[in-house]
Amino acid sequence: MRRVVCPGSFDPVTNGHLDIIGRTSRLYDEVVVAVLINVEKKSLFTVDERIEMLTAVTKEYGNVRVEKFHGLLVDFCKQQGIPAIVKGLRAISDFDYELQMAQLNYRMSGVETLFMSTNPEYSFLSSSRLKEIARYGGDVSGLVPDLVKELLVERLRG
Numbered sequence: 001m002r003r004v005v006c007p008g009s010f011d012p013v014t015n016g017h018l019d020i021i022g023r024t025s026r027l028y029d030e031v032v033v034a035v036l037i038n039v040e041k042k043s044l045f046t047v048d049e050r051i052e053m054l055t056a057v058t059k060e061y062g063n064v065r066v067e068k069f070h071g072l073l074v075d076f077c078k079q080q081g082i083p084a085i086v087k088g089l090r091a092i093s094d095f096d097y098e099l100q101m102a103q104l105n106y107r108m109s110g111v112e113t114l115f116m117s118t119n120p121e122y123s124f125l126s127s128s129r130l131k132e133i134a135r136y137g138g139d140v141s142g143l144v145p146d147l148v149k150e151l152l153v154e155r156l157r158g
């Protein structure tokens, strides 16, 4: 069984994330989407809400499982028997940080990191930008699945 992990905060999941997850699901037997529990970072959606959204929008792929983790990603990989991490790269600005993380993770555990280039349609898209647009009443259609759009608008309306 060839298994891989796609980690992130997914607060909330965007079409940019889904593009990476979907393309990865065609290359591996199973994709584990791992939602980071970070108590220090203020999030819009709870971890369980994020998992619920991810589970709904990745169902059609058929080989995606959504889990949460805290602590080191490489420890999660070890527990789950996962030898590699897939990360989306949007721009050069992502590269510095991601390269360091990839090298550190390999040094700590031997877990490999593979980079997938973003679909240019979403290269400008991050969850934080998305929330900013939605907060000020901008239209996020086409940037997130409809289900996420509805929940986002509802949450930001208070």
Ligand code: ADP
Pocket: 007, 008, 009, 010, 011, 014, 015, 016, 017, 020, 086, 087, 088, 089, 090, 094, 117, 118, 119, 122, 123, 124, 125, 126, 127, 128
């Ligand atoms: P963000 O809050 O920046 O959207 P996350 O921490 O949830 O990001 O991201 C998880 C992973 O998804 C990271 O590897 C990130 O590079 C990748 N990612 C996020 N947005 C995109 C996108 N638009 N295209 C490709 N990869 C993306």
